[in-house]
Amino acid sequence: MEKMSIKAIKAQLNEIIDAKDPKLVEFRQDNRKGVQQALDQWQKKQAKQVALKQKYNDMSVFEIEKKAQGFQAICGIDEVGRGPLAGPVVAAAVILNDEHAILGLNDSKQLSAHKREELVQEIKKNARAIGIGEATAEEIDQLNIYQATKVAMQRAIDQLEIAPDCLLIDAMVLDNGLPQEKIIKGDARSVSIAAASIIAKVYRDEWMAKYGENYPAYGFANNAGYGTKEHLKAIDEQGILPIHRKTFAPIKNK
Structure with missing residues (x-):
């Protein structure tokens, strides 16, 4: 009987998810180097999964614990943008579905x-509700970054279509x-907080890139408002913009 082509074997391996699949036994008996390499790749892929x-x-422990305590709408909250010289601090609040499965969630x-x-x-498909809140550069200057972060977080909660009954906050x-x-380092320890971290990060990066289209010299699409060499040079040569945080060094020293 003619052997199956290596290409065909690779195609079948892409469909196999059970380590006890009898086809694997057959493929392991095939001594062709290409087949054995394909099997090695399959095994590495399965190990990664x-x-x-x-x-x-491991990252679902906090949510499982809260659910066992009777909470029904557990909300993860995180922020991005505390450190940049420009732009808002952005927070997201996420309530995941009970059946959520978003492999790969991590600190954004x-x-x-x-x-x-x-x-x-994937988060949008697996969420019951998502809220996003901001605190502007002006509010950061008025309140300080810590208090402005709290404002952004509360605004994110207020945007939720479902009222949360428990909060997990980074x-x-x-x-x-x-x-x-x-939860300290919650964005790497809780699926809900990690989801919020990613939502906030993508939203803020898009916001900064869009703003940067009008001010390309500042490089906002690449630096998200952080004090890179390109950004600092633009401040020196072209000045301070309305979205700059006036209380942050080196801007406050100018």
Whole structure:
């Protein structure tokens, strides 16, 4: 009997998700180098999926605990943009579906822009509600960045179509009377907070890039308002913009 082509075997491996699939036994008996390489790649892919599922389970502990306590609308909250010299601080609030499964969720800073874009679509499919809130550069200057972050977070909660009954917040406490838990490094430890981190990051990056279209010298599409060499040079040569934070160095020293 003529052997199956390596291309055909690779196609079948792409469809196999069960390590006990009898086809794998057949393929392992095929001594062709291309077949064995394809099997190695399949095994690495499966190991990666197992690791992603384990990480997802580990990051679901806080949500499982809150659900066991009787909470029904557990909301993850995170912000991006505390450190930049320009632009708003943006917060997102996310209530995930009970059946959510978004493998790959992590702190948005640990993900590529492409992966964040992919995950935003998955989060939207798996969320009961998403809210986004901002605090402007002017508000940051008036309140300080810590208090402005709280304002942005509360605004994100207020935008939710479903009222949360419990909050999981990355390293913050909000004075709003809702049951909540402050989780240090929550964007890497809680699926809900990680989802909020990604939503906020993508939203803010898009906001900065759009604003930067009118001021290309500042490089906002690349630096998101952080004090890069290109950005600082533009401030020196072209001046301070309305979205710059006047209380942040080196701007406050000019």
